[in-house]
Amino acid sequence: MRTLAAALALALVTAVGITAPVAAAQTSTAKVVIIVGATHGATAGYRANADAAYAEAIKYTARVTKVYSPNATWAKVKAATTGANIVIYFGHGNGWPSPYTYDPAYTTKDGFGLNYDLNGDGVTTDYENKYYGEPSMALLGLAPNAIVMLHNLCYAAGNSEPGGAAPTVSVARQRIDNYAAGFLKGNAEAVLADGHMGPAAYLRSMFTTGQSILDVWRSAPNFHNHVSSFASTRSAGYTAYSDPDTATAGYYRALVTKAGLTTTAITKAVGDTGADPTALVVPGRASTTTPTTPTALTAPAGLLTLPDGTRLKTVAIATAATATSPAIVQVTGLDDPSISGLVSAATLAPRDSKAPVLIGIDTGSGRFSPNGDGRSDAQTIGGSFSEPVNWTLAIKNAAGTVVKTAAGANSISINVVWDGLVAGVAVPDGTYTWAASGTDSWQNGVATGTGSIVVDTAGPNVSAISPDGSTLSVFSPNGDGAADTTSTAVTVSEAGTILGRVAAADGTTVRTWTTTGVAGPNAVSWDGRSNSGAYVPDGDYVLHFAARDAAGNSGSGKSRPVRVIRFLSAVKSSVKVFYPQDNDAYAKTATLSFAVSKPVTATWTIRNAAGTIVATKLAGVAVAAGTQTWVWNGTSNDGTALPRGVYTSYVHTTDGTLAIAHTAKVEMNAFAIVTSTSAPTRGGRMTITATSAEALSTSVRLYVTQPGYATWAVTMTKVDSRVSKATITLKSGGSAGKVSLKVWARDAAAISQSTIRVLPLS
Incomplete structure (x- = not known):
C-alpha cells in the first residue's frame, strides 16, 4: 500500500x-500511392483519372502521394511505394504472352512503364518511357496486406493491345497470372486489374466497408457475372479470378489474391492494438x-x-x-x-487503450454441402485480430435462430469448422449469417465482423450440349492442324467445374479432365489423347459431361458420341492462289497433296464452288501408306481450262471399316481477296487483303466503285512479296446496292492483271 x-x-x-x-471509429492511416507512367499522348488523360482517384482516397486518409509523369522515375516510384497499403498505377502495360520477344526473366514485362531519359538531354517527358518488369516489382517493399490496382493497362487483365488479336482463355489466364507475380513477390497480397473502370468505386468500398477484397471486386459497378477462377501457377497459394465481358471474350477485369484478404486488413493500418x-x-x-x-x-x-x-x-x-x-x-x-x-x-x-480490430476474414468460397459425400462437407470460418482477444462466434439461420456457437480465449485468431449439422441432422439449404466479436484484456471495446455462408446440397445440371447426343462427330487428332480437336458447347445452370470423361466402345474410361465453368454455355475440347498423353486408337468413343458447383455438388449430365480417325492427314495445297488463265509462265499450277498412315482406298477429286466434281485424280484406288501428290494445272479431266474461282481438293479415304474425308481450298485468280466484312455499310470502314498469284512489278492498287460516286482508288500497303492490305472508309452518301472492289497490278512481265469482288452495300 x-x-x-x-x-x-x-x-x-x-x-x-x-x-x-x-x-x-478511427480515420484510416493507410498509405496510398498513385502513379501515372509515361504514356505518350494518353498521359494527360491518365493524370486526370489519377486526380479523380486522389479525390476519393483523400476522403479517408491523409497519406496519399502522387507520382506523376514526367517525374515518375523508378527511383521516385520505389521510394514512394515503400510501406504502401494501396498502389494505383495508370500507364503502359507490357505483359506476356504478347507479340513481342520473350524474356524468361520478365525484365521488362509485367510491371510499370515509367519515365526515363532516353535521349540523354537531362529531361524526362511523357514520351520517354522504360519498362520495369517483374524483378523490379519484387523490390517494391509494400506493407503487409497491400493491394496493387492496375488501371487501363494492356495485358494486365488478360486483354490485348487495342487492335490486337483477342486472346484465348489460356492466353488471358497466363497474362493475368504473370502480371500479378512480381507485385506479389513485392509483398502485395492482391493485384486487381481493370482495363475500363477507374479506382474510385473500389477505393470507396475498401475504406467504408468490411468485406473480403474478392467481394469488393464482385460487387463493382462493372461486374459482369462471368467469373471463372484458377489456381495461380506463378504464385503458390493464390487464386486468380477473371470476369470477362462475355463468357469467353473481353478480358478487362481480373483479381489475383488469397481468399482471406479483407478491406479492413488493407485500409485500417492499425498495427498492434495491444x-x-x-x-x-x-x-x-x-x-x-x-x-x-x-x-x-x-x-x-x-x-x-x-x-x-x-x-x-x-x-x-x-x-x-x-x-x-x-x-x-x-x-x-x-x-x-x-x-x-x-x-x-x-x-x-x-x-493498452486501443480497441482490437478484426483485420482478416476467410470463409473460402463461402459455400458447402453437408451431405456426407466427402466434398465440401464442412465450412471453415477463419479470422485474425490485431491483438489477443477473448472471442465468440455465432451462426444463425434466416429466422435468426442460433445453429452454431464457438468461443476462444486470449487468441489472435479464429478457426471454426462447422459441419452443417444440428443435433446430428444437416440444416436446410440456404444462407446463414455469422457474427464474430472479440474483446481484449483491457476491455477497450469490441472487435466485430459479420458475413454469410451458403449451405447448398443441390447439384447443377448440364442442361444442353452442342452437338447433342444424336450427332456422331468425326475428327482426326493427328497434328496436321485440320480437325485435331472436337469441341462441345456445354451449358450448365451455375458456375463451378465441368467434369469431362471419355469412354471407349467397351466402356473403359480413357480420359478425364476438369475445367472451370460459368453459368451458361462453355466450350470444352478433347484433343484425342488419353490420360497418358498418347493418342487413342481409331474408333468410336463417348464424351460424358457433368457439372459440379462450388460446394462440390453434381447434378445430371449429358453425353455424345465421337469417332476418331487419324490415318488421313495433311490435305493441302502448295499455294493459296494460282493463275493459269493468263497463259503466261507464272503461277501455272498448284501442287495438291495428302498423306495416309496405312493402306487405304482413296477417292480424290476437285470440286467447284457449287460442289460439282470438275476433275478426278483417284476414284476408289488402293494407295499405300505415304504421301500422294497432284500437280494440277486448273483443267478438267478432258483438258478444258476451268474458269476463275475457288476450288476444293476433296479427299475421301477408307480402311474398310472407318472412312473420313478432308478438304483443302485453292483459288484460281490473279488475286485472292479477303475483306474484314461481307456486309459493308456506307460510311463504314473495312480492310481488304489481297494475295497475288504471281510476282509483281508494280504496287497494288484498289479501285472502289459504289452507287452515286465515281470510281476512286488507293495504293495498297505491301505486307510481304505477295500480300498487300488497305483499310478504307466507304463514302457515306449515295445509295445502297453493291460495292465493287477491284485489285490491280502488273506482273513481273509488266502484264496487267486484276480481280474484282462485289459485295452488297447497305
Whole structure:
C-alpha cells in the first residue's frame, strides 16, 4: 500500500505526457500511392483519372502521394511505394504472352512503364518511357496486406493491345497470372486489374466497408457475372479470378489474391492494438505504479490510495498539469467497479487503450454441402485480430435462430469448422449469417465482423450440349492442324467445374479432365489423347459431361458420341492462289497433296464452288501408306481450262471399316481477296487483303466503285512479296446496292492483271 502523491519532483512532472482520446471509429492511416507512367499522348488523360482517384482516397486518409509523369522515375516510384497499403498505377502495360520477344526473366514485362531519359538531354517527358518488369516489382517493399490496382493497362487483365488479336482463355489466364507475380513477390497480397473502370468505386468500398477484397471486386459497378477462377501457377497459394465481358471474350477485369484478404486488413493500418502507448491516454486505460523518482512534496488530500498494478479506466482530466504539478486524473476501476476517484498522472502507467480490430476474414468460397459425400462437407470460418482477444462466434439461420456457437480465449485468431449439422441432422439449404466479436484484456471495446455462408446440397445440371447426343462427330487428332480437336458447347445452370470423361466402345474410361465453368454455355475440347498423353486408337468413343458447383455438388449430365480417325492427314495445297488463265509462265499450277498412315482406298477429286466434281485424280484406288501428290494445272479431266474461282481438293479415304474425308481450298485468280466484312455499310470502314498469284512489278492498287460516286482508288500497303492490305472508309452518301472492289497490278512481265469482288452495300 502507498499514498498517491500529487506533488512530485519537477523532472518527473515534466516527463509525464497525456494524449488525446482514441476515437471509436478511427480515420484510416493507410498509405496510398498513385502513379501515372509515361504514356505518350494518353498521359494527360491518365493524370486526370489519377486526380479523380486522389479525390476519393483523400476522403479517408491523409497519406496519399502522387507520382506523376514526367517525374515518375523508378527511383521516385520505389521510394514512394515503400510501406504502401494501396498502389494505383495508370500507364503502359507490357505483359506476356504478347507479340513481342520473350524474356524468361520478365525484365521488362509485367510491371510499370515509367519515365526515363532516353535521349540523354537531362529531361524526362511523357514520351520517354522504360519498362520495369517483374524483378523490379519484387523490390517494391509494400506493407503487409497491400493491394496493387492496375488501371487501363494492356495485358494486365488478360486483354490485348487495342487492335490486337483477342486472346484465348489460356492466353488471358497466363497474362493475368504473370502480371500479378512480381507485385506479389513485392509483398502485395492482391493485384486487381481493370482495363475500363477507374479506382474510385473500389477505393470507396475498401475504406467504408468490411468485406473480403474478392467481394469488393464482385460487387463493382462493372461486374459482369462471368467469373471463372484458377489456381495461380506463378504464385503458390493464390487464386486468380477473371470476369470477362462475355463468357469467353473481353478480358478487362481480373483479381489475383488469397481468399482471406479483407478491406479492413488493407485500409485500417492499425498495427498492434495491444501495445502499451508511451503517453497516458484519457479516456483510456492505465495501472497504478510507484514513481521511480522520489517525491519532494506532500501529496494533495483526497487522492485515492491504491495498490500497485490496480487496473483503471482513465475518465477525464480533473486538474490540468502545471509546471510544478502533474495532472490529476479522474479514474474508475476496470476490474473493481467500486473504485472511483482521483489519482495523480505521475503514478499511472499508460496501458493498452486501443480497441482490437478484426483485420482478416476467410470463409473460402463461402459455400458447402453437408451431405456426407466427402466434398465440401464442412465450412471453415477463419479470422485474425490485431491483438489477443477473448472471442465468440455465432451462426444463425434466416429466422435468426442460433445453429452454431464457438468461443476462444486470449487468441489472435479464429478457426471454426462447422459441419452443417444440428443435433446430428444437416440444416436446410440456404444462407446463414455469422457474427464474430472479440474483446481484449483491457476491455477497450469490441472487435466485430459479420458475413454469410451458403449451405447448398443441390447439384447443377448440364442442361444442353452442342452437338447433342444424336450427332456422331468425326475428327482426326493427328497434328496436321485440320480437325485435331472436337469441341462441345456445354451449358450448365451455375458456375463451378465441368467434369469431362471419355469412354471407349467397351466402356473403359480413357480420359478425364476438369475445367472451370460459368453459368451458361462453355466450350470444352478433347484433343484425342488419353490420360497418358498418347493418342487413342481409331474408333468410336463417348464424351460424358457433368457439372459440379462450388460446394462440390453434381447434378445430371449429358453425353455424345465421337469417332476418331487419324490415318488421313495433311490435305493441302502448295499455294493459296494460282493463275493459269493468263497463259503466261507464272503461277501455272498448284501442287495438291495428302498423306495416309496405312493402306487405304482413296477417292480424290476437285470440286467447284457449287460442289460439282470438275476433275478426278483417284476414284476408289488402293494407295499405300505415304504421301500422294497432284500437280494440277486448273483443267478438267478432258483438258478444258476451268474458269476463275475457288476450288476444293476433296479427299475421301477408307480402311474398310472407318472412312473420313478432308478438304483443302485453292483459288484460281490473279488475286485472292479477303475483306474484314461481307456486309459493308456506307460510311463504314473495312480492310481488304489481297494475295497475288504471281510476282509483281508494280504496287497494288484498289479501285472502289459504289452507287452515286465515281470510281476512286488507293495504293495498297505491301505486307510481304505477295500480300498487300488497305483499310478504307466507304463514302457515306449515295445509295445502297453493291460495292465493287477491284485489285490491280502488273506482273513481273509488266502484264496487267486484276480481280474484282462485289459485295452488297447497305
